[in-house]
Amino acid sequence: MWPLDPSRREVLRFAVSCRVLTLVLQVLTRFLGSSTPVVYWFPAYLLQHQEPLLRSLETVPWKPLAEDSPPGHNVPRNAIIGLLYNWKACSPVTRCILGYFLTYWLLGLLLHCNFLPWT
Template identity: 75%
Template sequence: MGLLDPSQKEVLRFAVNCRILTLVLQVLTRFLGSSTPVMYWFPAHLLQEQEPLLRCVDAGPRKAPEQKSPPGQKAPRNCLMKLLYNWKSCSPVTRCILVYFLTYWLLGLILHCNFLPWT
């Protein structure tokens, strides 16, 4: 087996660098995502400040929703589902936050199941 010619050396160097970069990015995003709650506090703060649908939540004990829902459909208890059901009435900030987190979740699901690098 002889020495690698220059083109094979470049390909090998590129493959090793890509693998190292991928591992570093995965580790960094896992550390930042799991140990830094600020990444989640800021969107939550924006949602509480910008979204009128979330301002009406009572601080007291939860009561059954008084609003009428379409026939055959229950009123959502989950705040996320409430925002998704009322997509058209959400503010642009809320829409951007929802699109970001749902896209991140969906891409992670698809890429991880196909054994592609995703954190």
């Protein structure tokens, strides 16, 4: 193997350090996201205690899946879809939480499909 001149050595060092940094960040975020439920408990706590729309959804009975569904075959209403439909009526805290999770999902979808580092 030929000896590397200083500029190539610096480029190689930079490339390796960037790869190590992205690898560490990916492993760290995967580890924290999958093993630490606090990341999800805190936004759920905020939504449960500060969003009046969720309290109103608790009192609404389950709605049937379709008109021709068999009797007794009901599904619970999805509270997140209800919040997204009523985006303008949501509190600012709810908008921030939903915006964060939707942005994280969309960025992950776009970057992962293009083979970019994302967890």
